[in-house]
Amino acid sequence: MEVLNNELEKVILQSVLEELAKKGLLPTQSKGHVMSAAMMHTSLNSDNSSEEMVTFPSLDEMQIANPFNADAVRAMKKSTPARIGIGRAGARPKTISWLRFLADHAVAQDAVFLDVSDEFLKQNKLMSVQSAVTTKDEFLTRPDLGRRLSAEAVITISEQCEKNIQVQILVVDGLSSSAIEANIPDLLPALMQGLKSAGIKVGAPFFVKYGRVWVQDHVAALVNSEVIVSLIGERPGLGTAESLSAYMIYRPNEKTVEADRTVISNIHKGGIPPAEAGAHLAEVVQQILAAKASGVKFNQQK
């Protein structure tokens, strides 16, 4: 079958090349090169045994060949994670910049497509429930389903969670499982400690798989908490795939809109460090409790 396919390919290629040569779009002498290159038998899937880790040079390394003012380039590179001062090869990026771009893109995709591991949930003592979504594909294509809990989750929460509390904390995968695994181990204990020191009654935090921000409204209705906090993975970018946001809302109901939520974003080691963010969030939650409002209404009271 493969041989047949190859023969067929060869015929097609030859006729295409001849056609191109006739129209003067391909020099006759190049025809042979193109043909042999096209017919080379190299597998697109690389052999696993020869897979090697590639180490990139540090991001702040000078990649411009003859900088007029190297100090200026370094200072500018330091001020942004954007890909500046990377030099060029003719009109194209250098190989190393291009590879780094692809690698960062892969990291971002992994953050979306991988799941938070069971081991991680166990280590952090997080009970797991699922939104109304059943697969990753559905999660990405049906945001509406990610905003409410599955029937099973409703039962689990109703049976196992403490009710009528001041604060309920949710850990939600959202669009980055990497953000959850990178930040929660330092953020959650700091936030819990801060709330506990202030004498606030907090329910046991739990995990929502395939969840979107609004799923917190559904949970709040079940546990009847005053404030509900979602720690959710942000849509990854090429700069970082580990950024987390905290969405907080005071007593959500069916009339709740986006402006009713208070959000603190950019929680990751290159933004606000997760432990410090936990202590800051503990203070914001206390302020929301005192103000009995969140979002724009809360800001107006300040």
Added chain:
Amino acid sequence: MPEATTQTITSVGIDIGTTTTQLVISRLTIENTASGTFVPRVEITDKEVIHRSKIYFTPLLDRDLINAVAVSKIVKTEYLEAGLTPERIDTGAVIITGETSKKENAKAIIEALAGYAGDFVVATAGANLEGIFAGKGSGASAFSAQRHQVVINIDVGGGTSNFAMFHEGKAVESTCLNVGGHLIEFEPHGDRIIYISEPAKIALHSSGQKLQVGERLTLPQLRPVVKAMAECIVEVLKTTRLSELTRELLMTPTLRLEFIIRKVMISGGVADYVYASQGPATMSEVTAFGDFGPLLGWELKNCLDQAGFVLEKPSETVRATVIGTGTQSVNLSGSTIHLQEKTLPLRNVMVISPFPITIPDSIQGIAAVIKKEMQRLQVDHTEGSVALAMIGPRTMSFANINILGQGILSGMEDYLSDNKPLILVIEADCGKVLGQCMNANANRPIEMVCIDQLEVEDCDYIDIGKPLMGGRVVPVVLKTLVFNR
């Protein structure tokens, strides 16, 4: 909880130098520059000088004694002129510079002034700090950040030349040389010597000249010794292997010269003569202010040109130090910090750095190091407050922060038993969570100030002001009270 988005504070800078005394009042604007969904980031966004004093000759009772009463009268007069009272001054600094700072009474005078000039004005001195303030006031620091070029600022005053090198806005090296325009005094517009200072005698000796008080001098006689002094200044920029004369005149270790100097800026009283189009032609021109400042400026310009240094004009010359003192002495802490407002302000807090290299990984280890350091310095039961300064926890993990918090509590047990506040200054962004950890782990409520994102390395004392922006940040003034020699 009212939380304004901007706030202004009024800052005063007073510079008492060998020759002149000046004062400026500035208004600093403080603003939360982070967007709505980010954690607040409070920064100083604007610095405006709202009052510049006249330039006074420093009042002296005799050659070694500053006239404190006269100085405080100057301050009073200038406040009146600016329409301000001491109560309306939020922060600032008094800096005693050059030759005057060596005089043994300087410390007492500085303290008397600090009490007079508002609630939070502090005494500060030290040759290196002075040079850094001058470089910030002259615009050298800003120039290095804007043009991405290493700039050295030399503030040449009456008694000393203060060097500060800036790289991307940050002071990287500094030194102080005992060369200034007022080291030999003359009758104004005359040619008769009325005083020769010690450093001038050293310079004269090295150039083989013998001059006495009362002698009359011609320009060709004066030029060699002034030129020798100017050469000393330039030598410091060129090499670390210094001539005997330069070594004798240095007041601190010399520059390491780890950066290539791209531009040279001169500030201070002598600066205007460096940037003049022609030098003084007669003794009367040289001694217009009763010294040889104009000639030193001109000779310095020639020496720099000959050595191939590129001069850049500063935005401030004679007022550089006082403007730097008034606008740059205040630092803001990070915007997520832990404190009780009633504890503040705190003045003259001694800074201790118990972990110069690494932090132990256990609670017991951390506690032991702190205890030992507190005992070594015998500060457990002294009157003043102590601040523990450190870079940060071993890692930024919650576990490590919690261990650090518990270690500090245990190590500071004796100190805290006197009901003194626990003061921590950390470089890493973890002040709020560290404070929270200590609060949660303490067996009783303790007064605590835990601030972050400040470097207090190489500083002996700090003042911590009342919180600003609804408790988000505190102003901190770093002080070096070690007087020269």
